[in-house]
Amino acid sequence: MKDLLVLGIESTAHTFGCGIVSGEGEVAADERSTYIPSKGGIHPRESAQHHSSVAPGLVKRALSASGLSANDISAVAVALGPGLGPCLRVGATIARALAAAYDKPLIPVNHAVAHIEIAKLTTRFRDPLIVFVSGGNTIISAYSDGRYRVFGETLDLALGNMLDAFAREAGLPHPGGPKVEELAKKGNKFIKLPYVVKGQDVSYSGLLTAALKLLKEGFRLEDVCYSLQEYAFAMLAEVVERALAFTEKREVVLTGGVASNVELQRKLEMVAKEHNAVFGVVPRSLAGDNGVMIAWTGALAYSHGVTIDVAESHVRPRWRLDEVDIPWVSRGTN
Ligand code: ATP
Numbered sequence: 492m493k494d495l496l497v498l499g500i501e502s503t504a505h506t507f508g509c510g511i512v513s514g515e516g517e518v519a520a521d522e523r524s525t526y527i528p529s530k531g532g533i534h535p536r537e538s539a540q541h542h543s544s545v546a547p548g549l550v551k552r553a554l555s556a557s558g559l560s561a562n563d564i565s566a567v568a569v570a571l572g573p574g575l576g577p578c579l580r581v582g583a584t585i586a587r588a589l590a591a592a593y594d595k596p597l598i599p600v601n602h603a604v605a606h607i608e609i610a611k612l613t614t615r616f617r618d619p620l621i622v623f624v625s626g627g628n629t630i631i632s633a634y635s636d637g638r639y640r641v642f643g644e645t646l647d648l649a650l651g652n653m654l655d656a657f658a659r660e661a662g663l664p665h666p667g668g669p670k671v672e673e674l675a676k677k678g679n680k681f682i683k684l685p686y687v688v689k690g691q692d693v694s695y696s697g698l699l700t701a702a703l704k705l706l707k708e709g710f711r712l713e714d715v716c717y718s719l720q721e722y723a724f725a726m727l728a729e730v731v732e733r734a735l736a737f738t739e740k741r742e743v744v745l746t747g748g749v750a751s752n753v754e755l756q757r758k759l760e761m762v763a764k765e766h767n768a769v770f771g772v773v774p775r776s777l778a779g780d781n782g783v784m785i786a787w788t789g790a791l792a793y794s795h796g797v798t799i800d801v802a803e804s805h806v807r808p809r810w811r812l813d814e815v816d817i818p819w820v821s822r823g824t825n
Contacts, residue, residue, distance in 0.1 A: 499789050
């Protein structure tokens with residue numbers, strides 16, 4: 492939609508982001524700040540406190556970076572879920588306040604849908620099989636009949652969360668995924684670990700426990716990282732391959748924070764090639780959580796009449812991807 496400018500707020504987990512995007516997908520601003528726990532995993536209340544302290548400054552910076560004032564914005568989009576309740580409430584409060592103060596429509600955005608839409612925008616894919624892997628999600632999805640349907644997911648830990656938990660126990664800093672990737676490149680010994688695929692779903696908790704046991708038994712950290720990645724990514728590749736054979740999609744897109752992992756990209760590209768599908772990855776700069784993807788998905792939703800009353804804009808910590816209607820994808824694509 493021409494002349495549309497949407498401001499998007501992301502606050503579902505560790506990152507507070509504010510992005511401004513046009514109706515044609517041009518990025519006018521991308522400001523963000525990530526809470527890094529001093530020890531352990533993400534503490535929801537501490538992360539929410541981080542978001543509250545950075546939010547006003549980041550919104551101001553996004554507006555000044557884009558050369559816009561709040562009055563120039565057409566609508567305010569906000570990720571209402573899924574995510575951590577205390578963190579979601581900070582983003583929702585800021586978005587509601589902006590919408591009410593400047594008399595702008597408020598647009599509810601599902602965080603998982605946003606990871607998908609930013610990947611589609613940046614790869615120009617129209618109807619891909621989607622592999623969404625982040626700290627909190629491991630989902631294989633494709634559009635069918637009005638929604639993004641789930642064709643496989645994790646039964647317990649998300650891939651990013653599993654890598655972070657392993658890294659934490661191994662004494663590596665957060666986020667652990669990139670550290671595990673770095674060390675895995677120096678590994679050369681393949682060590683047996685549990686491979687758990689159940690139907691179309693994967694399970695990572697047994698793999699994590701077994702990899703940590705190897706460390707205690709004195710195996711080299713580099714070799715354990717290498718083996719852990721090999722197992723975790725091969726399990727995912729197996730279910731992606733079956734979903735691809737079933738859906739017969741001609742495109743495969745990788746999105747979410749873990750999409751930056753080069754070995755995972757290599758494995759999924761091989762699967763896509765086997766099935767004559769093209770493979771694409773969201774750019775590293777937009778792989779992790781950000782406000783741009785919320786603004787872009789908000790623009791798509793708003794141009795199809797999706798808005799929400801401030802009074803009804805409750806956060807939805809467990810809002811599943813396949814519960815969201817997607818009116819902007821035309822029926823012709825599926
Ligand atoms: P969600 O999007 O589900 O709310 P999140 O906020 O934790 O989860 P992102 O910001 O999308 O997710 O991604 C962060 C995750 O990506 C972390 O688990 C991090 O370890 C992982 N990650 C980032 N880079 C890499 C990499 N190169 N290899 C593996 N994992 C990575």
